[in-house]
Amino acid sequence: MTTTQIPTAVRTPDVDPPSKPRRRQREGAAWVFLSPWVLGAAVLTLLPMAVSLYLSFTDYDLFNPPQWVGLRNYTQMFTEDPRYWRSVVATLTYVVIAVPLQLGLALVVALALKNMRRGKGFYRSAFYAPSLLGTSMSIALVWRAIFNDGGTVDNLLGTGGWVNKPGWALFAVALLTVWQFGAPMVIFLAGLQQIPTELYEAASVDGASRWRQFLSITVPMLSPVIFFNLVLQTIQAFQVFTPAFAVSAGKGGPADSTLFYTLYLYDRGFVASHMGYASAMAWVLLLVIGAVTAVLFRTSRSWVFYASEGDR
């Protein structure tokens, strides 16, 4: 039976244990296959991570050699830079609003489509389309216009547009993310279809209500997929850039309300040429995303259920 689960490591055993020289030859072949990836991982991932950690303790403007400043970038960030904190607040607010709404909608739609006899494929594709289009600058510009003064939302709700109001601009960006619920929905739908129907049949024989079945069968069986989507979408949400750039003309306004973390990092590094400061910001982002992921993984032990790990 197929089960859903987040992969941890390759466990497939080799077919037959080959003789020693043969094994060495095949080991060599593996490294040839792996060589582009190894080079990329070393030169474009590991080395840059180390360098950005080093740079985060320096002043560096790309033209003069880096000047070691110790923790100053970090202390400045945490104690002297109100814009930094505004970017943190904007990003966290956005993550907390956009991710649950997006995943909730994705789950509801996936549940609605699950037992549909006709048109399922059509809806699945149609709802998925915004996930591909929505990351584009084109749609970000549409969003800015629709949520601007005199745009559709203003005409509909008479709120005078969202993108130019500090308290509202963030919601416009969050809605753009929610609009792209199709990708997690497709993953939910695939997960739902792997739940054996016998479970539901047995439960309804036992007289379990629809809601009871949802709570006792669907949620636990789907929990690995929910977890996968939650981790992935949260990590992505922390890094949102294009819509905020478009909505605020690259400046994070109004009143820094859409100054997302990445936007401010771009501003510090590539506009103001403070590469050291931007590196420090990047490392804090890395640590925060790592910590959030770790917390999600830790809490997942209590709610994520892996069918294949009955002995847990």
Added chain:
Amino acid sequence: MTTSTVAVRKPVAWHRIALHLGCLAALLVMLYPLAWLLATSLKPANEVIASLDLLPSSLEWSNYQTALDGVNDVSVWQLLGNSLFIAGGAVVGNVLSCSLAAYAFARLRFRFRGPLFAFMIATIMLPHHAVLIPQYIIFNQLGMVNTYWPLILPKFLATEAFFVFLIVQFMRGLPRELEEAARIDGCGPFRSFFLVILPLTRPALITTAIFTFIWTWNDFFTQLIYLFSPEKFTLTLALRSFVDASSQSAFGPMFAMSVIALLPIVLFFLAFQRFLVEGMANSGIKG
């Protein structure tokens, strides 16, 4: 009381009809921004904001004419060519390098396979910004800033672990007997990769190619930091020139160009939606 032998008229499935109506209504709302984009790209300047109607009173094709002239004296054709070049290079790079790495992870044995695989998965979650600045410095030192190298070269080094993972998932589903048979016929790992496994992996490779194309096409951030000569701009980057423009008169041409920039993605989606939807579905589950 009716017996089961008598033909019973099926009861009207109201809840199914309601479900379809709900889905259609949701679709209409979701498609609105796209309809708005298309309509606005054809609107005369004075109707963009003043008019509430979605449909323009007259079709203003000159918006597209203006858009074709391009931005900063660079025609749309050149921008389109630049975008295609970058996306095409990225597709070739990703398909090649990711399938090579995936084969090693899925099928071959080597020391540290477990830890390396775990590391590869972890890089999916690594925020791009943690490596961004040093990567920029490296490419700057190599004199590659304001060229297409920083946008294409990393794809030849399998840096997009998501695709390695996608192909690994797919290759694990292929029967092992195939390679055993190939080995008995005298194929080494290279020949069995190219002749046996790769052709069977085609669906995953197509999925990788299409996703790479669309994501590279849409990517804004990388292009923003690496390219600054207008003649090297992509369509996405050229749209940026409109970001600062507050003048309403540029609205029509701006959205005409947005339509042009979106068109390849829409076409790709319509042509390959099966691969895209299933590729996304397979990314979340182990078959």
